[in-house]
Amino acid sequence: MVSRFTMMIDFRIVAVALSIASSLVTDKRLGPDFSLASRREDFKSFVFQFQDNYAYIDRSEKPWLTWSRRYSTAVDSAETPQAFAAVLESALDELHDFHAEVRSYNPHRFLPAPTFEDIYAEFRKGKARVVAVRPGGDAERAGVTVGDEVVQVQGELIERAVASRLGGAKDATSPNARQWALLSVLTGRSDESRRIVLRRKGRSELAVSLPVRREFKRKPGALECPLVSGDIGYIRFHNSLGDQATVAEFDHALAALQSTKGLILDLRDVPSGGNSSVALGIMGRFISTTASYQRHRIPHYGQPDVDRNWIEQVAPRGPFTYKAPLIVLVDHWTGSMGEGIAIGFDAMHRGQVLGTRMAGLAGAVSDFQLPKTGVQVAFATEQTFHVNGTPRQNWIPALIPEGSAESKGDPILIEALKRMKQIRR
Numbered sequence: 001m002v003s004r005f006t007m008m009i010d011f012r013i014v015a016v017a018l019s020i021a022s023s024l025v026t027d028k029r030l031g032p033d034f035s036l037a038s039r040r041e042d043f044k045s046f047v048f049q050f051q052d053n054y055a056y057i058d059r060s061e062k063p064w065l066t067w068s069r070r071y072s073t074a075v076d077s078a079e080t081p082q083a084f085a086a087v088l089e090s091a092l093d094e095l096h097d098f099h100a101e102v103r104s105y106n107p108h109r110f111l112p113a114p115t116f117e118d119i120y121a122e123f124r125k126g127k128a129r130v131v132a133v134r135p136g137g138d139a140e141r142a143g144v145t146v147g148d149e150v151v152q153v154q155g156e157l158i159e160r161a162v163a164s165r166l167g168g169a170k171d172a173t174s175p176n177a178r179q180w181a182l183l184s185v186l187t188g189r190s191d192e193s194r195r196i197v198l199r200r201k202g203r204s205e206l207a208v209s210l211p212v213r214r215e216f217k218r219k220p221g222a223l224e225c226p227l228v229s230g231d232i233g234y235i236r237f238h239n240s241l242g243d244q245a246t247v248a249e250f251d252h253a254l255a256a257l258q259s260t261k262g263l264i265l266d267l268r269d270v271p272s273g274g275n276s277s278v279a280l281g282i283m284g285r286f287i288s289t290t291a292s293y294q295r296h297r298i299p300h301y302g303q304p305d306v307d308r309n310w311i312e313q314v315a316p317r318g319p320f321t322y323k324a325p326l327i328v329l330v331d332h333w334t335g336s337m338g339e340g341i342a343i344g345f346d347a348m349h350r351g352q353v354l355g356t357r358m359a360g361l362a363g364a365v366s367d368f369q370l371p372k373t374g375v376q377v378a379f380a381t382e383q384t385f386h387v388n389g390t391p392r393q394n395w396i397p398a399l400i401p402e403g404s405a406e407s408k409g410d411p412i413l414i415e416a417l418k419r420m421k422q423i424r425r
Helices: 011-030 036-053 063-070 072-077 081-093 158-166 175-187 245-256 276-286 337-347 411-424
Strands: 002-004 119-124 127-133 149-153 194-199 205-210 232-237 262-266 273-275 291-298 308-314 326-330 352-355 364-369 376-385
Touching: 036 063, 036 072, 036 081, 036 364, 036 376, 063 072, 063 081, 072 081, 081 376, 119 175, 149 158, 149 175, 158 175, 232 245, 245 276, 262 411, 273 276, 273 337, 276 308, 276 337, 291 337, 326 337, 326 411, 337 352, 352 411
Parallel strands: 002 273, 232 262, 262 326, 326 352
Antiparallel strands: 119 127, 127 149, 149 194, 194 205, 291 308, 291 376, 364 376
């Protein structure tokens, strides 16, 4: 899952990229090299790239300072591509950050959330409670319900499973770390079916089995745009913010809805993020003058006491500007670039953002390919903020209460329609 924000050139990243490109001239001809010497060299390169480019290098826990020492034996023992990728994954897991991952295939990896997540749970009063279930996912089809208590995952009590996922983390009691681990074990590994035991109010324990192959059913196409209530338009994106063709499809939908008296833009199915070009293309249809939508920061830019900061703007585009009232819907499956669009509309004072907390993915991500083995890693290289200075991952929309088993239908959409009627009075 990656948020490819259009970035000003960072000379540190360019230098690393040129170095890698030079090395790959030979490696591309010979193929990936997983010899002991190459693994050692690439792990050293990985640590260097991370320490030189990671956007949150000032965080209190700094596991990367000891990666070279602590993982040296594992690197030496990792004689297959999958084993070497697993070593890199273990290191990045110590960040407890779904925006840091190894992209090269490992058949036994933990799948990234929220892209493959279909159960969103939180610890509440010491219990792991299901707060939301992803529409169209395996968990919904299996009957997992909001309010269920998660008792076991893969045969382990949930507390033990979470502790195992955190390993020897120094911040293992941190609510953020525990939340990361809880979502990770519920999302599961790429080569395993999931066995989850739930406890439901008024019933005994219930065991559900979810298939290895994750399936998220949605309507075909980049988006859908039915009228939902009279003259109120609705556009829902289908995890398509990374596809440039989405902009043209969005333009076509907006043209059909040009005469509506209000529009609901649904970003609740964009867990994999996207790219800045698509985001700017969408936002540019709702403003008539250039407007600021997001702040960026690169810390330690060239030297420890220099930061690079800038504000990214949106320019108007298209044959017309949609000026009727706008409400933007978000939830736990609004990830990365989707989160950027949400804070952008709020920053531009162009519509209300309504829903639950979003995915909370920190920063803008860059990809790096290690020169000898060809393994690809990704992590945040820029910090991102609402223009008011709130870190994007901490920004909260107008919240709709969640976590009630009695909630029927789509309470977020219902509330949006209610508010739209109030706006139009």
